[in-house]
Amino acid sequence: MSAQQIATTENPFAGRSPGRRWISRGAMALCTFATAVALAVLFVVLAYIGIRGIEYMTPAFFTNLPLQSPEGMRNCIIGTVILVGLASVLGVPLGMLCGIYMAEYAGRGWFTYLTQLVMDLLAGTPTILLGVIAWQLVVVPMHQQSGWSGALALAFIMVPIVARASEEMLRLVPHPHREASAGLGASKSQTLFMVILPAAKAGIATGIMLAIARVAGETAPLLFTALGNDQAVYNPSEPYPSLTLKIWQYSQSAELAWRHQAWTAVLVLVAMVLVFTAAVRFAVRGRKVHVV
């Protein structure tokens, strides 16, 4: 067969690399496998927590205090909620303002770059170090471990997460929205509050949610700040009860019943974060109904 004949009989669109299809399939399989492994690990962890946690769960866990009989962790559950709430009250506005400043007011200069760098460094700082700072700032002057110091340490962790998430989300809001608003005679703050923030709402809420989920599970920064408390004490000026501290304390105990309680506490903590995350997602989506 001459070259001409081959050219006419073969598919001219066959492509240069006959192995292309196989390479594609191989890459696809690799990606699927990696996803499956990641999901499997997550599933195994969650399933194990679920099985162990439910196994030792009793109604007393939710109603009683640690030193009562039967033992419970009511104060720790409430303590964690309040502690994370206080941390959010401190950290979320600060983080959001920081993000708004970087995205809307500071422009793209060296100062923004420096702030971003500092935020990223802060986000990567070992959290125990932030605990030390909160200890120095609050515990030392007050001569006592307290809920305030614990909340401050957690707020330090939240600020960079919330700030970077807010900044990124605000930058994603298309420029024409800002132009349209300015063109109608809106001031910068009107544009921000009535157009930009509502448009970035869902993304910022996700960032806040991530930050809250993150600090709800923090133990290290609370070790020498909140300290923990076995009583139903919810005054932030005193040592504060927290689920994570209790898990840390009980999980290394020689007492089998305490280690079992720690499993239940882990399950309760994970469930709290899951329920909260789902609720926020639902709420944000609910309000976004008319936005396509």
Next chain:
Amino acid sequence: MTPPVSAENVSRANGAQHGSHSAHAPRMIPVAPDQHVKRHAIDIKNLEVFYGKGRAVHGVNLQIAHGEVTAFIGPSGCGKSTILRCLNRMNDLIKHCQVRGSIKIHGADIYDRRTDVMELRKRTGMVFQKPNPFPKSIFDNVAYPLRIHGVRGKAVIAEKVEKSLRSAGLWEEVKDRLHVSALSLSGGQQQRLCIARAIAADPEVLLMDEPCSALDPIATKTVESLINELSKTITIVVVTHNMHQAVRVAHQTAFFYMGNLIEAGPTDKMFHNPEHQQTLAYVTGQFG
């Protein structure tokens, strides 16, 4: 296109001979003897715009008639959009953009230090090249300018929204779904929504920056007839790449090239009997 003779116009013509308007020299929108002198809505003098060190607009003098549609035409990069964006000081938002010269709207220098830019922009609505509705409901989009300018009262806002949507020819299409997202509208509807939004706060001047360039021919036709309708009450300046559009909608046309105003005058004359060779070459499609 020539408006009917009215006592008002005649008296203005007389006034112009004796007083204020004759001072505005050189008059770049020439007034033919058989036409009536109109009050100038916008008076641009020696306008120069710099982006950094580059000069985008070179000393433009132009007067824009009140209650008429004026088209800015010219090839890309000729400065027509830049000049349009000077008229409501949108260029303030661009870093390194510097404006020299003076622009008066209804006699007030808008680049004066005492000018309240937000009030200026309220009084000069702007429609952009691409429809840019907010990710809000149709109603909230049109209500937005009212709310930011302190209009309170649900009934007042609702009435104004309806009026604006009617003026923009959109009311019949959206009256049953005012609370769905504006982003669910088609491109042409979105642009008419943006026009409704731009006229909601009753501006005196409407600036349109290639308002039809992202629209299909049918939507373009709707917007053009809307321009005709609105020009009865508002002074309109429209930047367009489409010369046929200028012919269809504009009473006056200004042709820009390389940051210079080459020629301005009644649209008929600009397209059939321009004074400059460059204008003739552009309107007959020899370049651009």
